[in-house]
Amino acid sequence: HRSPVVVIGAGPAGLTIGNILRAASLDCVVLEIETREFIERRPRAGVLEEWAVRGLEERGLAVSLLERAQRHAECEFRFGGERYRFEYAELTGHHHWIYPQQLLVTDLVREYADVRGGDIRFGVRDVELHDLDTDRPAVSYTDPESGERVLIRCDFVAGCDGARGATRAVLTPERAHVSRFDYGIGWLALLAEAPPSNDCVVFGMHPNGFAGHMARSPEVTRYYLECPPGDDPENWSHDRVWSELRERLGAAGAPPLTEGRLIEKRVLDMHSYVVEPMVFGRLFLAGDAAHLTAPIAAKGMNLALHDAFVLGDALVAQLGKGDGTGLSGYSAACLGRVWDYQEFSQWLSDIYHGTSSGDPYRAGTTLARLRRLFGSPSAASAFAEQYLGKGSGY
Ligand code: RFL
Numbered sequence: 001h002r003s004p005v006v007v008i009g010a011g012p013a014g015l016t017i018g019n020i021l022r023a024a025s026l027d028c029v030v031l032e033i034e035t036r037e038f039i040e041r042r043p044r045a046g047v048l049e050e051w052a053v054r055g056l057e058e059r060g061l062a063v064s065l066l067e068r069a070q071r072h073a074e075c076e077f078r079f080g081g082e083r084y085r086f087e088y089a090e091l092t093g094h095h096h097w098i099y100p101q102q103l104l105v106t107d108l109v110r111e112y113a114d115v116r117g118g119d120i121r122f123g124v125r126d127v128e129l130h131d132l133d134t135d136r137p138a139v140s141y142t143d144p145e146s147g148e149r150v151l152i153r154c155d156f157v158a159g160c161d162g163a164r165g166a167t168r169a170v171l172t173p174e175r176a177h178v179s180r181f182d183y184g185i186g187w188l189a190l191l192a193e194a195p196p197s198n199d200c201v202v203f204g205m206h207p208n209g210f211a212g213h214m215a216r217s218p219e220v221t222r223y224y225l226e227c228p229p230g231d232d233p234e235n236w237s238h239d240r241v242w243s244e245l246r247e248r249l250g251a252a253g254a255p256p257l258t259e260g261r262l263i264e265k266r267v268l269d270m271h272s273y274v275v276e277p278m279v280f281g282r283l284f285l286a287g288d289a290a291h292l293t294a295p296i297a298a299k300g301m302n303l304a305l306h307d308a309f310v311l312g313d314a315l316v317a318q319l320g321k322g323d324g325t326g327l328s329g330y331s332a333a334c335l336g337r338v339w340d341y342q343e344f345s346q347w348l349s350d351i352y353h354g355t356s357s358g359d360p361y362r363a364g365t366t367l368a369r370l371r372r373l374f375g376s377p378s379a380a381s382a383f384a385e386q387y388l389g390k391g392s393g394y
Contacts, residue, residue: 001152003029003119004319006139007160008127008167010039010120012101013287013304014160015108019061020312022116026319029152030112030120031127031141033161040106043191043264046216047201047298048097048104049389052305059309064107069099070215072200075387077370078251079205079355084374088384096201096388100216101301127166129157133281155282156315156327160308162288168275175280181346183270183294185353186229188236189222194260196221197249203352204249205366210352211248213257214298220263224295226356229269238262270294272345274338277331278307284330286311291338297348299341302389307334337390344386 005021007014010032021028032039048069056062073089089095112118123144130138130151140151159167171178187210196215204211209226216222225244227236242259249257271294278290287304310333314326326333354366372379 001150002154003027003152004155005029005158005315006031006152006154006156007158008129008139009159009161009165009287009289010034010105010109010122011160011162011287011304012104012108012301013289013308014158015105015112016056016059016061016305016308017158017160017286017312017315018112018118018120019108019116020059020308021315021319022112022118023059024316024320026316028118029154030118031124031139032120032122033124033127035122036109040102040109042102042105043100043216045101045295045298045301046098046214046222047301048099048305049302050094050097051389052302053097055305055309059312061108061111065097065099065104068103069097072096072098075201075203076198077203077205077373078249078254079367079370081251083251083254084370085200086373086380086384088388091381091384092388094388098215100220104301127161129159129167129170129283132157132170132283135282137282155319157283158311158315159283159285159289160287160304163292165289167283167285167289170283171275171280171285177276178273179276180273181271181342183272183296183349183353184229185270185349186227186231187268187270187295188225188227188231188233188241189264189266189268189295190224190241190262191216191264192221192223192260193219193263194221194258195219197255197257202249204251205352205355205370206248207356207363208244208248209356211245213245213249221258221260226353227267229267231267233265233267236265241265268295270296270349272342274335274342276335278334279331284311284327286334290334291342293341293345294349296352297341297345297387299345299389303334303338303341306337310334340386341389347386 005028074087125142202213212224286307317323
């Protein structure tokens with residue numbers, strides 16, 4: 001078996017790279033451990049930045065998204081029992097798009113496999129990488145039906161298998177440097193079968209802890225509740241969840257929360273890492289395999305798409321025209337944005353979690369930051385720029 005590129009992982013990063021290669025009539029094989037049905041239903045992120053939507057659109061990958069996604073122009077902060085609207089589109093002219101990750105994945109799989117004729121193998125087992133520091137690397141896996149090992153020789157491997165994949169294991173300390181940050185905070189991530197309770201995203205800063213409200217669709221809403229890291233979701237009964245949400249998101253004049261059945265309830269421990277460089281020999285990492293950003297600032301899916309645009313275009317230039325400049329500059333071209341988003345997530349985490357830290361000094365500085373955001377136009381535009389992600393300049 002031979003293919004110019006093997007892509008490991010069919011998430012937003014891997015599928016976008018596969019689609020870019022197929023659009024240039026280049027062959028690749030995408031390997032995915034889960035089934036197609038599973039990845040098309042796995043709920044995760046939902047916020048797309050405008051430059052990411054435009055990047056998908058330019059590559060013919062945003063037809064359904066532009067028909068179905070909601071376009072948001074503002075968000076709302078609640079603290080001290082009051083509501084504060086933040087009209088970022090009015091400030092910057094840019095928007096957020098709300099589109100559940102599983103719908104984007106469904107669109108990308110359909111386009112890659114059914115429209116562009118791409119090769120994708122689901123349910124593969126025991127993926128291993130070989131000879132990465134030679135010019136003929138290979139990837140092997142166990143075929144789910146025959147149980148046999150299959151080896152694919154290639155020119156390049158794209159490691160897009162997320163935070164728990166096989167490519168991260170290859171990156172021993174001699175091969176790449178990993179910087180980590182642990183926030184020491186947990187978020188109970190909830191999906192409620194209930195229409196959104198507000199016309200935009202809401203961030204609630206409360207002495208009991210942070211709470212977030214994010215629309216996903218007219219029928220489903222994501223909520224977050226700050227909790228101790230490692231907390232057991234079973235500690236959070238239906239009644240406890242809704243009473244905490246009501247309390248933490250409560251504010252004068254706020255519409256009441258629309259309650260509903262909780263269809264997902266899991267605890268996410270907030271931590272982040274960055275792998276540098278994002279390359280080892282012929283292995284190029286993209287998305288969560290290269291860097292994890294705690295979902296505090298909703299940046300992960302956007303970074304995965306940014307990597308995929310840069311890597312997809314660089315592979316096309318190399319394989320189509322023998323131009324290797326994109327590949328040699330790949331890691332540097334991505335890490336600027338990666339670190340920028342890491343820093344913003346850390347800054348935002350201080351705002352979200354300061355008032356519940358139990359430390360009156362941190363609570364005081366948090367409230368000062370919030371007042372500055374709503375009192376100073378230049379602080380507001382700096383925030384809006386980072387909240388929306390920069391469109392260019394990296
Ligand atoms: P993915 O989506 O994890 O895809 C990796 C794919 O690789 C497969 N895989 C393997 N395949 C072959 N061999 C192996 N050994 C493999 N191991 C794993 C997996 O099954 C999977 O299909 O990575 P990618 O493409 O880098 O995309 C990253 C995003 O998924 C991630 O950053 C976001 O979901 C993070 N995130 C959010 N990001 C945002 O931009 N906005 C948000 O609002 C947002 N909310 C979230 C989030 C992540 C969450 N969780 C559960 C992690 C909310 C949550 C709850």
